[in-house]
Amino acid sequence: MVSKIMLDDRVIQLSNFEEEKENGLYTVSVTFDVTSEDYHDIATLLYNGTFDVKIPEKDIMFRGTIYNYSTSITNLYEKDQVGQYKLTLVEEKG
Incomplete structure (x- = not known):
């Protein structure tokens, strides 16, 4: 299981990771928690x-x-809240 991803220089700890490769390009779906x-x-x-x-x-x-x-x-502006984010990223054609 992949435990982290980096977006630019920000390390994000993951609770879920899935990857696909189609026509040589990656699609990555991740789930992670974000605190307030x-x-x-x-x-x-x-x-x-x-x-x-x-x-x-x-x-x-x-x-x-x-x-x-x-x-x-x-409402993550409220103190001590945790939200679950789901994010899918697609590789750009180079």
């Missing part, structure tokens, strides 16, 4: 939309764009 303390930094990062994606445990690196994104909770 980390919410602003993660939200700001995800607004970029495109990232240098690294999966060190699988020696995978690519430039990826958000294809799908969802969260289980929207």
Whole structure:
């Protein structure tokens, strides 16, 4: 099981990881928890939309764009909350 992903230089601990490769391009789906303390930094990062994606445990690196994104909770501004984020990234054609 892959335990972390890097988006740009931000390390994110994962609770779920799935990968596919179609026509030589990766699609990666991940699930991770975001605390109210980390919410602003993660939200700001995800607004970029495109990232240098690294999966060190699988020696995978690519430039990826958000294809799908969802969260289980929207009030992460409230203290001591934890939301589950689901994110699918698709490798850009190079």
